[in-house]
Amino acid sequence: MMKRPLTIRLCGPRGFCAGVDRAIQIVVLALKKYGAPVYVRHEIVHNRYVVEGLQARGAVFVEELDEIPPEHHAQPVVFSAHGVPKSVPADAEARNLFYLDATCPLVSKVHKQAMRHQRQGRHVLLIGHAGHPEVIGTMGQLPEGAVTLVETEEDAARIAPADPQALGFVTQTTLSVEDTAGIIKVLQGRFPQMQAPAAESICYATTNRQDAVKEAAVGADLFLIVGAPNSSNSMRLVEVAERAGAARGLLVQRASEIPWGEIEDISVLGLSAGASAPEIIVDEIIDAFRERFDVTVELAVTAEETENFPVNRVLRDIELTPADMAFVNGSA
Missing domain, CATH: 3.40.1010.20 (4-hydroxy-3-methylbut-2-enyl diphosphate reductase, catalytic domain)
Known part of the structure; x- marks a missing residue:
C-alpha cells in the first residue's frame, strides 16, 4: 500500500540546552567520581527518560533532604537545574551533607x-x-x-x-x-517607575526554540512538541505553535503517546522538543512517522547555539566516556 506523503518541519534549535546538559553531566560525573548512590533533590530536569536513565546509573531521587539516610550523608546530593531556595543549601549544611548545585547559570x-x-x-x-x-x-x-x-x-x-x-x-x-x-x-x-532587570531574564534557549517553532508552524496541520507536562518551556512551545499558525499543537513524551487514529490525513508536521527533552526521542518519533508515511524532513533552523556552561570545579578532573557523552547530550 502506498504511504501518504508527509513533510516534517524539524526545528533547530530544539531539545537540550546548555543548562540541562550541564545538570545531567553533573550527576553522571558525580556517580563516576563518588560512586552510587548520588542523591538528587527533585527531578534534575523535567524529563522521565532522563530521570530513569540516571536511576539506572545509580542516582536516587528524593523530594526533600530528610529522605537521605544518615549512613549516606557523605554521598553527594545534587540540586536540580531549576534552582532552590536559600533554605535548601542551609538545610544541607545543617545536616552535614555534601551538595553539588546544578542550578542553571x-x-x-x-x-x-x-x-x-x-x-x-x-x-x-x-x-x-x-x-x-x-x-x-x-x-x-x-x-x-x-x-x-x-x-x-x-x-x-x-x-x-x-x-x-x-x-x-x-x-x-x-x-x-x-x-x-x-x-x-x-x-x-x-507603574512607570518600575525597574527592569539589568539583562533579559527569559533565557536564550527558550527564545531560540520559540523562534524556530514560529517559523515552522505556519500552515502545519499538526505540531508535536516533545516534552513533559510539568516542563514550562515545553508547554509554552505548544502555545507558540498554535498561536503562530499550526492547526493543532500537541505535547508528547514518547512516540507511543501520538494519537495515530486522529492524524491519518495530515500532510505537514512541525516537530520540536523542549529544553529538557533528549534527541533520541525526537529520532524515535521521526522513525514512527516513517513507518506510516512517506516522510520528507525539512529543517527549520533559526539560530546556532554554542553555549557551554562548565560543571562544578570539584568534578572537572573526571572524564566522560563516549557512551557517557551520548547520554549527557541526549543521543542515547
Whole structure:
C-alpha cells in the first residue's frame, strides 16, 4: 500500500540546552567520581527518560533532604537545574551533607537580578507560574514578603504594592516571550517607575526554540512538541505553535503517546522538543512517522547555539566516556 506523503518541519534549535546538559553531566560525573548512590533533590530536569536513565546509573531521587539516610550523608546530593531556595543549601549544611548545585547559570542570573532589586530598595515582581520549581527557588532567594508573583495580565492589573514608586521585575526563564511582554506592558502602564532587570531574564534557549517553532508552524496541520507536562518551556512551545499558525499543537513524551487514529490525513508536521527533552526521542518519533508515511524532513533552523556552561570545579578532573557523552547530550 502506498504511504501518504508527509513533510516534517524539524526545528533547530530544539531539545537540550546548555543548562540541562550541564545538570545531567553533573550527576553522571558525580556517580563516576563518588560512586552510587548520588542523591538528587527533585527531578534534575523535567524529563522521565532522563530521570530513569540516571536511576539506572545509580542516582536516587528524593523530594526533600530528610529522605537521605544518615549512613549516606557523605554521598553527594545534587540540586536540580531549576534552582532552590536559600533554605535548601542551609538545610544541607545543617545536616552535614555534601551538595553539588546544578542550578542553571541563567536561573542563577535571575536570582542575582532579584537580589539586586531588593538591595536597591525595590519590591520584586516575579513574572512566572505558581508552584514551578524555578519560581519557588527564585522567591526563596529573598525574605518572605519581598516578592510578589504575577502570573497573568489580570494579576498585573490587580496588584496593589505598598510603594508603587519602588518596584523591580524579573521573569521565570522559560516563559512565552509574547505572554511576558503583555504582562510587562500592563505593569509599565500602571507603574512607570518600575525597574527592569539589568539583562533579559527569559533565557536564550527558550527564545531560540520559540523562534524556530514560529517559523515552522505556519500552515502545519499538526505540531508535536516533545516534552513533559510539568516542563514550562515545553508547554509554552505548544502555545507558540498554535498561536503562530499550526492547526493543532500537541505535547508528547514518547512516540507511543501520538494519537495515530486522529492524524491519518495530515500532510505537514512541525516537530520540536523542549529544553529538557533528549534527541533520541525526537529520532524515535521521526522513525514512527516513517513507518506510516512517506516522510520528507525539512529543517527549520533559526539560530546556532554554542553555549557551554562548565560543571562544578570539584568534578572537572573526571572524564566522560563516549557512551557517557551520548547520554549527557541526549543521543542515547
